[in-house]
Amino acid sequence: xxxxDNPPENPCFGCGPLHPRGLRLQFREEIAxxxxxxxxxxxxxxxxxxxxxTLFHHGLHFTVLYEASYWAALTLGGKLWVSHGPIxxxxxxxxxxxxxxxxxxxxxxxxxxxxxVLARTASEDGRPSGTLxxxxxxxxxxxxxxxxxxxxxYLLEALDP
Numbered sequence: 128x129x130x131x132d133n134p135p136e137n138p139c140f141g142c143g144p145l146h147p148r149g150l151r152l153q154f155r156e157e158i159a160x161x162x163x164x165x166x167x168x169x170x171x172x173x174x175x176x177x178x179x180x181t182l183f184h185h186g187l188h189f190t191v192l193y194e195a196s197y198w199a200a201l202t203l204g205g206k207l208w209v210s211h212g213p214i215x216x217x218x219x220x221x222x223x224x225x226x227x228x229x230x231x232x233x234x235x236x237x238x239x240x241x242x243x244v245l246a247r248t249a250s251e252d253g254r255p256s257g258t259l260x261x262x263x264x265x266x267x268x269x270x271x272x273x274x275x276x277x278x279x280x281y282l283l284e285a286l287d288p
Contacts, residue, residue, distance in 0.1 A: 129156045131166070131202055134281050141194035152191065152230075154198045165233040166199040172224045183222040191230050192216070192246040192259035199232035199244050200263045207286050208242060208263035218257040220250075227251050240264060 131154045133144055140149040154168040170191055172183035193213075200208040222228045232246035242263040248256035268286045271278060278286075 131155060131198060134279070136279055136281075139194075141190050142198070150187070150190065150194070152194050154195065154202075156202055159231070159233070163233050164203055165231050166195055166202055167229060167231045168195060168198075169227055169229050170222075171227045172222050174224055177224055178221070181224050183224060185218060185221065188218060188221055188248065188257055189216055189259065192232075192248060192257060193261065195230040195232035195246045196244040196259060196261045196263075199234060199246070200242050203234050204237070204242050204263070207266040207282055209266045211241065211262040211264050214243070214260040214262055216257070216259045219255050220257075222248060222250070222256050228256060235260070 133142060133153065135144050137143045138146065140146055142152045142154070143149050144151055150170065152168050152170060154166045157165060157167050159165050172187070176184055176187050178184035178186075193210075197210070228248050228250055230246060230248045232244055234242050235245045236243040243260060244263060245258065245260050247258045250256065266286055268283070
């Protein structure tokens with residue numbers, strides 16, 4: 128198990144370590160039972176993160192899955208990738224507030240120009256909560272510059288010139 132480095136200057140709502148209202152998700156790289164590398168994390172929905180009473184908000188559940196997918200693309204994909212969009216999202220059983228859950232994401236297909244990542248959440252006893260399949264393409268320094276997106280140095284270093 129290797130904890131993934133996440134600089135404190137990361138402004139992300141989902142994983143920024145110092146975001147004042149964010150989820151502050153942390154991830155690690157692990158080898159799954161089937162030998163596949165994946166990114167994993169643990170989260171516990173808080174009382175102010177509800178949708179329906181006692182249930183984690185759908186949008187925040189999606190955010191947890193999406194963040195794990197991003198970290199899988201970045202860590203396991205070996206460079207910075209940008210989302211091309213969700214392919215599918217399912218919420219079988221939304222996480223309950225106050226109960227720890229795991230999130231795991233892995234690359235399911237890969238070629239030169241794209242990745243597909245599958246993320247899933249589950250209760251501590253392994254009952255599935257939901258899944259997100261998403262597609263990713265390599266980030267382009269030029270496209271990001273033209274879009275006016277000022278990336279921090281630690282992400283610029285992960286881009287091809």
